[in-house]
Amino acid sequence: xxxxxxxxxxxxxxxxxxxxxxxxxxxxxxxxxxxxxxxxxxxxxxxxxxxxxxxxxxxxxxxxxxxxxxxxxxxxxxxxxxxxxxxxxxxxxxxxxxxxxxxxxxxxxxxxxxxxxxxxxxxxxxxxxxxxxxxxxxxxxxxxxxxxxxxxxxxxxxxxxxxxxxxxxxxxxxxxxxxxxxxxxxxxxxxxxxxxxxxxxxxxxxxxxxxxxxxxxxxxxxxxxxxxxxxxxxxxxxxxxxxxxxxxxxxxxxxxxxxxxxxxxxxxxxxxxxxxxxxxxxxxxxxxxxxxxxxxxxxxxxxxxxxxxxxxxxxxxxxxxxxxxxxxxxxxxxxxxxxxxxxxxxxxxxxxxxxxxxxxxxxxxxxxxxxxxxxxxxxxxxxxxxxxxxxxxxxxxxxxxxxxxxxxxxxxxxxxxxxxxxxxxxxxxxxxxxxxxxxxxxxxxxxxxxxxxxxxxxxxxxxxxxxxxxxxxxxxxx
Amino acid sequence: xxxxxxxxxxxxxxxxxxxxxxxxxxxxxxxxxxxxxxxxxxxxxxxxxxxxxxxxxxxxxxxxxxxxxxxxxxxxxxxxxxxxxxxxxxxxxxxxxxxxxxxxxxxxxxxxxxxxxxxxxxxxxxxxxxxxxxxxxxxxxxxxxxxxxxxxxxxxxxxxxxxxxxxxxxxxxxxxxxxxxxxxxxxxxxxxxxxxxxxxxxxxxxxxxxxxxxxxxxxxxxxxxxxxxxxxxxxxxxxxxxxxxxxxxxxxxxxxxxxxxxxxxxxxxxxxxxxxxxxxxxxxxxxxxxxxxxxxxxxxxxxxxxxxxxxxxxxxxxxxxxxxxxxxxxxxxxxxxxxxxxxxxxxxxxxxxxxxxxxxxxxxxxxxxxxxxxxxxxxxxxxxxxxxxxxxxxxxxxxxxxxxxxxxxxxxxxxxxxxxxxxxxxxxxxxxxxxxxxxxxxxxxxxxxxxxxxxxxxxxxxxxxxxxx
Numbered sequence: 030x031x032x033x034x035x036x037x038x039x040x041x042x043x044x045x046x047x048x049x050x051x052x053x054x055x056x057x058x059x060x061x062x063x064x065x066x067x068x069x070x071x072x073x074x075x076x077x078x079x080x081x082x083x084x085x086x087x088x089x090x091x092x093x094x095x096x097x098x099x100x101x102x103x104x105x106x107x108x109x110x111x112x113x114x115x116x117x118x119x120x121x122x123x124x125x126x127x128x129x130x131x132x133x134x135x136x137x138x139x140x141x142x143x144x145x146x147x148x149x150x151x152x153x154x155x156x157x158x159x160x161x162x163x164x165x166x167x168x169x170x171x172x173x174x175x176x177x178x179x180x181x182x183x184x185x186x187x188x189x190x191x192x193x194x195x196x197x198x199x200x201x202x203x204x205x206x207x208x209x210x211x212x213x214x215x216x217x218x219x220x221x222x223x224x225x226x227x228x229x230x231x232x233x234x235x236x237x238x239x240x241x242x243x244x245x246x247x248x249x250x251x252x253x254x255x256x257x258x259x260x261x262x263x264x265x266x267x268x269x270x271x272x273x274x275x276x277x278x279x280x281x282x283x284x285x286x287x288x289x290x291x292x293x294x295x296x297x298x299x300x301x302x303x304x305x306x307x308x309x310x311x312x313x314x315x316x317x318x319x320x321x322x323x324x325x326x327x328x329x330x331x332x333x334x335x336x337x338x339x340x341x342x343x344x345x346x347x348x349x350x351x352x353x354x355x356x357x358x359x360x361x362x363x364x365x366x367x368x369x370x371x372x373x374x375x376x377x378x379x380x381x382x383x384x385x386x387x388x389x390x391x392x393x394x395x396x397x398x399x400x401x402x403x404x405x406x407x408x409x410x411x412x413x414x415x416x417x418x419x420x421x422x423x424x425x426x427x428x429x430x431x432x433x434x435x436x437x438x439x440x441x442x443x444x445x446x447x448x449x450x451x452x453x454x455x456x457x458x459x460x461x462x463x464x465x466x467x468x469x470x471x472x473x474x475x476x477x478x479x480x481x482x483x484x485x486x487x488x489x490x491x492x493x494x495x496x497x498x499x500x501x502x503x504x505x506x507x
Numbered sequence: 508x509x510x511x512x513x514x515x516x517x518x519x520x521x522x523x524x525x526x527x528x529x530x531x532x533x534x535x536x537x538x539x540x541x542x543x544x545x546x547x548x549x550x551x552x553x554x555x556x557x558x559x560x561x562x563x564x565x566x567x568x569x570x571x572x573x574x575x576x577x578x579x580x581x582x583x584x585x586x587x588x589x590x591x592x593x594x595x596x597x598x599x600x601x602x603x604x605x606x607x608x609x610x611x612x613x614x615x616x617x618x619x620x621x622x623x624x625x626x627x628x629x630x631x632x633x634x635x636x637x638x639x640x641x642x643x644x645x646x647x648x649x650x651x652x653x654x655x656x657x658x659x660x661x662x663x664x665x666x667x668x669x670x671x672x673x674x675x676x677x678x679x680x681x682x683x684x685x686x687x688x689x690x691x692x693x694x695x696x697x698x699x700x701x702x703x704x705x706x707x708x709x710x711x712x713x714x715x716x717x718x719x720x721x722x723x724x725x726x727x728x729x730x731x732x733x734x735x736x737x738x739x740x741x742x743x744x745x746x747x748x749x750x751x752x753x754x755x756x757x758x759x760x761x762x763x764x765x766x767x768x769x770x771x772x773x774x775x776x777x778x779x780x781x782x783x784x785x786x787x788x789x790x791x792x793x794x795x796x797x798x799x800x801x802x803x804x805x806x807x808x809x810x811x812x813x814x815x816x817x818x819x820x821x822x823x824x825x826x827x828x829x830x831x832x833x834x835x836x837x838x839x840x841x842x843x844x845x846x847x848x849x850x851x852x853x854x855x856x857x858x859x860x861x862x863x864x865x866x867x868x869x870x871x872x873x874x875x876x877x878x879x880x881x882x883x884x885x886x887x888x889x890x891x892x893x894x895x896x897x898x899x900x901x902x903x904x905x906x907x908x909x910x911x912x913x914x915x916x917x918x919x920x921x922x923x924x925x926x927x928x929x930x931x932x933x934x935x936x937x938x939x940x941x942x943x944x945x946x947x948x949x950x951x952x953x954x955x956x957x958x959x960x961x962x963x964x965x966x967x968x969x970x971x972x973x974x975x976x
Binding site: 079080082085086087088089090091092093094095096105106107108109110111112113114119122123126127129130131166170188189225232233234272275276277305306307308386388422423424425427428429430431433434435452453454455457458459503504505506507 | 557560561562563564565566567568569570571584585586587588589590591595598599602603605606608609610611613614639640661662664665697699706707708709746776777778854855856901902904905906908910911912913915916917933934935936937938971973974975
């Protein structure tokens with residue numbers, strides 16, 4: 030007889046005990062078929078996106094869903110199947126497919142014994158009301174319109190004013206035949222303001238994004254006027270900025286989202302997925318100096334409220350504070366379950382995925398360069414001619430370690446002072462070459478929310494750093 | 508299923524009649540008079556390999572709907588869900604109804620007047636999926652072949668062979684019913700090569716088809732090898748202004764990144780460089796024409812209709828250098844007083860996007876230099892500084908400011924100088940799209956069918972290149 034999924038109402042939790050026997054049966058059948066390990070990632074989601082343009086709400090997008098990702102390991106190999114069909118028949122079909130990828134068959138003849146799941150580790154006990162505590166649609170729309178109104182009040186030449194809000198609630202249950210049995214609820218909220226300033230032939234588009242995890246009140250607490258003023262000031266500055274002169278320059282990268290340089294230039298290359306692919310130059314350099322002694326870099330999932338924080342990773346493991354680089358010395362790689370099996374680097378609570386449709390992979394969480402001893406002014410004062418990158422756009426890293434990222438808002442540094450605003454800069458380089466050139470770190474570490482797209486989808490992360498100085502880097506421009 | 512290898516048949520079909528019946532009942536309960544729905548389901552299998560071994564094998568069954576409703580005040584709300592159970596549909600209807608309270612009264616979408624118009628014929632043969640182990644064998648062989656092409660090619664770190672069987676529908680409460688079934692497959696091979704004492708280099712190739720059996724595996728291997736090997740002999744380039752030759756793929760990427768030029772939604776929102784009055788005005792050199800043609804036979808996986816049920820079509824965008832049409836949804840078309848063009852998504856605020864570009868010379872219009880040949884390193888605008896060939900652009904998500912018209916993008920390519928071609932170590936190309944479109948020198952070779960469109964090599968003079976020399 031085909032069973033339907035346990036009945037769930039909107040605010041029900043995956044900790045519903047009705048799931049346990051069904052999942053135990055799946056794990057038992059997978060193990061009996063000869064799998065070394067069977068893992069099931071079950072999720073429910075409830076998301077909302079709201080867009081305000083000028084003084085009107087132009088889009089309200091609620092969405093919700095359910096799904097499961099089943100992963101089967103045998104030796105160094107694995108098979109992964111995702112499905113929206115959570116009926117007993119649907120889950121068994123998915124298990125059959127995953128087993129079949131490894132040449133295994135479900136049968137009545139048991140090859141390995143399975144002893145059942147341990148008691149549930151429920152990390153969501155105090156989070157059951159998070160969704161209900163989030164702003165209502167009415168509140169969310171009102172606050173966004175407050176933001177676009179502040180932009181109107183504080184900005185000049187603003188052709189487009191936009192405010193966006195996204196709420197992603199995720200209920201997650203992870204079980205595995207190694208004894209993993211953990212449940213959590215995640216709540217990510219992000220808020221963005223964007224403007225397009227235009228005056229004659231001059232145009233400047235800029236934005237700000239804020240994000241948090243586990244703070245239902247975040248939108249209510251948002252300082253709309255402060256955010257709008259910050260963005261309008263930048264838009265006014267950049268509207269008539271010249272394009273940057275191309276060349277090789279020393280640069281100072283501001284704190285907060287400046288941390289995208291470490292994320293792209295080095296962070297991705299310290300994920301065990303990169304070791305598996307053979308695409309990191311640092312694979313054999315544990316214990317060796319790969320960066321300037323001024324650099325200590327950390328990845329963790331612990332900072333309260335940070336976008337990349339989590340109570341457990343997507344493989345049910347508690348997050349850690351992982352020191353990646355200590356005074357320039359490579360100390361650790363970020364590893365997930367498959368990374369541990371295939372590279373020998375122990376798991377760090379870094380197995381992450383966008384949703385049930387992706388197998389977990391080693392990914393960053395809150396990643397930042399630690400504060401140093403200098404003032405930001407000292408970094409700028411040390412440069413005769415260079416570039417100050419106040420605000421960064423996105424970036425990427427390629428299979429040879431070559432990275433790039435865009436500078437949204439830049440200023441020339443001339444004789445130790447910030448002078449003219451410039452736009453259109455792209456910084457490019459090689460990870461191995463740029464890390465030894467980060468020669469000064471200031472004392473003003475701050476974090477910023479972002480999204481990272483990679484092998485296991487788009488995930489919530491935090492980047493961060495204090496102001497840092499890179500002795501020389503290629504600045505692409507006109 | 509006892510064998511447990513892969514689904515041997517197509518996904519369970521969407522039951523349109525049942526969906527319609529359930530939605531009509533739910534709409535009545537919620538007091539919703541009008542609704543429409545887009546739904547899709549798919550079954551995927553894919554493999555990746557690493558030096559002769561399976562790296563990852565994946566399967567997926569997906570289903571999702573987007574439901575849009577009009578409330579009593581005529582305002583629109585939507586909800587998306589992957590839960591197609593009765594409870595899921597009921598929740599979706601209630602959610603869309605609640606969202607409609609916040610619908611924008613100044614921009615209310617309606618059913619497309621073309622939602623029941625005849626659909627264009629498309630030759631899209633449905634193919635039975637192969638077993639995942641068969642996919643694995645094919646990819647292992649392709650990888651092995653690529654690794655044998657040159658001693659410097661040590662790994663193929665990014666590779667994949669995947670196949671999909673999918674189905675999508677559009678229905679509305681006025682009786683429109685669109686349905687499309689499709690099978691597709693794709694192969695990509697991205698190799699990494701490294702010679703002693705030199706930096707690693709990488710490049711690759713991709714192929715798409717209606718089934719895994721259709722894929723040009725040998726061609727993909729050959730192209731990936733040729734491109735990767737061609738980047739081994741590299742050197743830095745001086746910063747300066749160069750005549751640049753874009754590969755078909757690179758130029759299509761660039762035009763795609765600035766497709767808001769042709770997008771009526773972006774025009775109405777004020778984020779396009781184009782305005783209403785731009786129609787009929789010159790945008791590019793007279794010898795350039797651009798069409799959006801989702802129906803081209805080279806567009807594997809073409810959609811027969813858009814998110815609102817409007818048939819796909821071939822639409823001239825730039826003819827003889829003049830902007831002649833915008834891409835439209837129902838709502839933007841109504842605003843412009845034209846018919847929808849088949850480029851809509853489905854939403855409360857409907858997105859608009861291109862399908863598949865055809866870029867090339869304007870028929871019968873002189874001006875573009877003919878017979879260009881970048882391997883010779885000679886041609887109009889090629890001075891002592893030589894010629895830069897742009898093979899592929901990177902980081903378009905970060906380096907393009909579509910609403911400003913500017914771009915600054917890392918690229919892989921070659922510098923042709925003094926009769927020699929050398930791969931460029933690391934560089935960016937920067938400019939303004941309007942300047943680019945008016946700085947075309949001409950086209951080289953026949954237009955090439957790529958997964959993203961149809962385009963020949965394109966010569967552009969005076970672009971700013973930043974190198975590391």
